[in-house]
Amino acid sequence: VKDGRPFRMAVLGSGPAGFYTAYKVMSSIENAVVDMYEYLPVPYGLVRFGVAPDHPEVKNCQDKFEEVASSPRFNFIGNINVGKGLPLTSLREHYNAILFAYGATKDRKLGVPGEDSLKGIYSARHFVGWYNGLPEHAALAPDLGSGEEAVIIGQGNVALDIARTLLTDVDVLRKTDMTDYALATLSKSRVKRVRVVGRRGPMQAAFTIKEVRELLNLPSVSFRHIDPFLFPSNIAKLPRTPKRLTQLLLKGSSTPAVSAQKSWSLDFLLLPKQFHSSSADSNDLSAMTFSKNSLVGPDAFDSSARVEPADGEATFPTSLAFRSIGYKSEPIDGMKDLGIDFDERRGIIPNDGYGRITSLSSDGTGIPGMYCSGWVKRGPAGVIANTMEDAFSTAEAIAKDWESEQPFMAGGQGWDALRSEADQRGLRSVDWADWKKIDAAEMERGKGKGKPREKFASIHDMLGVLD
Numbered sequence: 278v279k280d281g282r283p284f285r286m287a288v289l290g291s292g293p294a295g296f297y298t299a300y301k302v303m304s305s306i307e308n309a310v311v312d313m314y315e316y317l318p319v320p321y322g323l324v325r326f327g328v329a330p331d332h333p334e335v336k337n338c339q340d341k342f343e344e345v346a347s348s349p350r351f352n353f354i355g356n357i358n359v360g361k362g363l364p365l366t367s368l369r370e371h372y373n374a375i376l377f378a379y380g381a382t383k384d385r386k387l388g389v390p391g392e393d394s395l396k397g398i399y400s401a402r403h404f405v406g407w408y409n410g411l412p413e414h415a416a417l418a419p420d421l422g423s424g425e426e427a428v429i430i431g432q433g434n435v436a437l438d439i440a441r442t443l444l445t446d447v448d449v450l451r452k453t454d455m456t457d458y459a460l461a462t463l464s465k466s467r468v469k470r471v472r473v474v475g476r477r478g479p480m481q482a483a484f485t486i487k488e489v490r491e492l493l494n495l496p497s498v499s500f501r502h503i504d505p506f507l508f509p510s511n512i513a514k515l516p517r518t519p520k521r522l523t524q525l526l527l528k529g530s531s532t533p534a535v536s537a538q539k540s541w542s543l544d545f546l547l548l549p550k551q552f553h554s555s556s557a558d559s560n561d562l563s564a565m566t567f568s569k570n571s572l573v574g575p576d577a578f579d580s581s582a583r584v585e586p587a588d589g590e591a592t593f594p595t596s597l598a599f600r601s602i603g604y605k606s607e608p609i610d611g612m613k614d615l616g617i618d619f620d621e622r623r624g625i626i627p628n629d630g631y632g633r634i635t636s637l638s639s640d641g642t643g644i645p646g647m648y649c650s651g652w653v654k655r656g657p658a659g660v661i662a663n664t665m666e667d668a669f670s671t672a673e674a675i676a677k678d679w680e681s682e683q684p685f686m687a688g689g690q691g692w693d694a695l696r697s698e699a700d701q702r703g704l705r706s707v708d709w710a711d712w713k714k715i716d717a718a719e720m721e722r723g724k725g726k727g728k729p730r731e732k733f734a735s736i737h738d739m740l741g742v743l744d
């Protein structure tokens with residue numbers, strides 16, 4: 278408390294970064310008040326709209342977030358798009374600090390011919406959003422019924438989530454919170470063979486052991502063997518994690534092929550070159566060509582080894598392709614008015630590594646009261662545990678700055694003062710009690726179907742619960 282007023286912070290985004298930073302700030306600064314703004318009427322970011330439905334245990338972090346939200350010093354303000362709905366300059370007048378924790382709202386593109394013009398090519402972000410009920414992508418209607426092949430470009434865990442979703446028996450998925458419309462489409466899917474393609478080798482791939490194991494263990498799904506030359510000859514010398522991964526992939530590659538209905542493969546050292554249609558007057562994807570790469574450097578099996586173009590190409594016939602090469606953050610409208618220059622090249626808000634937002638142009642000095650955490654601070658990589666650690670480091674910086682009397686913004690009445698401005702702008706905010714009603718309605722809808730919940734996949738339907 279300074280000058281009789283508590284520390285007041287606006288948090289933009291209700292994913293793990295927003296919640297974990299809020300938690301640590303509220304426990305480190307006495308009487309701190311947090312107003313958390315979220316552009317959807319529902320909280321939790323990618324925990325709700327990214328994490329695969331068959332990974333319910335990953336969502337346990339929501340219990341901690343509920344606990345944070347139960348504090349009288351915490352306000353959830355959902356259904357408010359900061360930037361487009363409520364201007365950032367309005368927020369500045371009423372808080373000591375603003376925390377940017379809005380994640381990554383776009384995805385990276387390949388930039389190869391055919392990517393934008395052909396039907397059958399989907400962004401991983403859109404597809405994942407679609408099966409998880411993200412309103413923006415609920416109408417995607419991917420065509421899974423035209424062919425038996427699917428190619429996934431990228432070898433991170435999101436790519437494996439998609440492969441697993443395409444290959445898992447749909448009756449298993451029916452017990453998850455996957456949306457009904459996605460289950461209906463998946464139940465009619467004809468996809469039988471899934472290729473997960475990467476430009477580097479197995480020792481450089483971003484996927485983790487757990488996700489590979491899950492795919493290898495899928496019943497009635499076989500794994501196409503990996504060429505042994507892609508692995509170092511002396512596995513015993515590898516560090517623990519790559520050693521375990523190599524052992525797993527080699528074991529998967531040596532399991533005798535069973536007559537399985539479906540199969541998947543990891544295809545390495547292939548750089549996307551072009552999407553094709555069957556003829557000049559067709560807009561439907563029919564194949565994809567990759568150019569071959571080879572590994573270079575003193576240790577081609579090191580995780581940081583680079584690749585360079587090699588001779589040859591590979592073309593895979595497919596009517597379905599997923600681009601899964603990473604998410605991407607964007608600036609929020611009006612950031613410049615606060616003196617923040619988004620770093621377009623790195624796709625992050627410039628900061629000192631501890632979440633203090635710094636100016637790009639001058640000598641990198643901090644901008645008083647401006648902080649960031651999570652994917653928009655570090656870049657869109659890492660699991661929730663990494664995001665938590667990152668959020669804690671930002672919270673520690675905030676608490677330290679407050680204690681050591683660093684400059685902050687003047688502060689004010691927060692949401693109490695902004696509520697009338699939001700009303701005047703025709704914005705309809707959703708508080709935590711409202712979310713709990715939406716939550717209860719979703720769980721009720723799931724009950725009869727044996728699902729944890731049936732999500733509302735439109736903002737209209739979410740708000741409909743509250744009328």
Ligand code: FAD
Binds near residue numbers: 289292321358659
């Ligand atoms: P987010 O979770 O994206 O949260 C950002 C929030 O900000 C969102 O709610 C968004 O709606 C909101 N927002 C955006 N713009 C605005 C605005 N203008 N105004 C107000 N609010 C705004 N990690 C695991 O540990 N296990 C997994 O199994 C796992 N699976 C994943 C699967 C996928 C497909 C993806 C993409 C990620 C997965 N992760 C997983 C990683 C994990 O989701 C991230 O580490 C974490 O969610 C990043 O947190 P964040 O708060 O930075 O971003």
